[in-house]
Amino acid sequence: MGIDPPNGISAITVDRVIDVARSAPDGEVSAADIADSTGMSVVTARRYVRYLAQVGSLLVSCRYGKVGAPERVYRLAVEIGEDRMGRRSRLELR
Numbered sequence: 028m029g030i031d032p033p034n035g036i037s038a039i040t041v042d043r044v045i046d047v048a049r050s051a052p053d054g055e056v057s058a059a060d061i062a063d064s065t066g067m068s069v070v071t072a073r074r075y076v077r078y079l080a081q082v083g084s085l086l087v088s089c090r091y092g093k094v095g096a097p098e099r100v101y102r103l104a105v106e107i108g109e110d111r112m113g114r115r116s117r118l119e120l121r
Contacts, residue, residue, distance in 0.1 A: 036078050040067070044075045048085060048103050055090070055100040076101050 032038055047064045048056050061072040079085040079101070086104050089097035 032078070036075065038068075040065075040071075040075060041079065044072070044079065045084065045103070048101060051102075054102045055107070056102070057098050057100050059088070 032041060035052075043065050044061055047061050051060070057072040058076050059069055059075065061067070062069040065072070065080045067075075076085055080087050083104055085101040088100055088102070090100045
């Protein structure tokens with residue numbers, strides 16, 4: 028049993044975004060990092076990370092640099108397909 032994403036959000040692309048977030052060396056990725064890794068535009072990557080944050084799959088924080096506005100960064104809330112205790116969940120985003 029899966030959750031159907033809203034119009035404009037592809038389950039295949041959701042999986043790609045999650046894979047990039049999962050493989051981030053420090054556990055955090057920005058929309059620009061996802062765009063670079065997948066070849067999608069930053070605008071599209073931003074739409075996907077906002078959706079995943081909204082459904083609770085990604086957590087949002089800020090990365091502060093020396094100048095300019097802080098950059099939003101995202102990390103997996105829990106391993107997709109597992110609950111917070113590490114047990115396999117029957118409800119997966121597909």
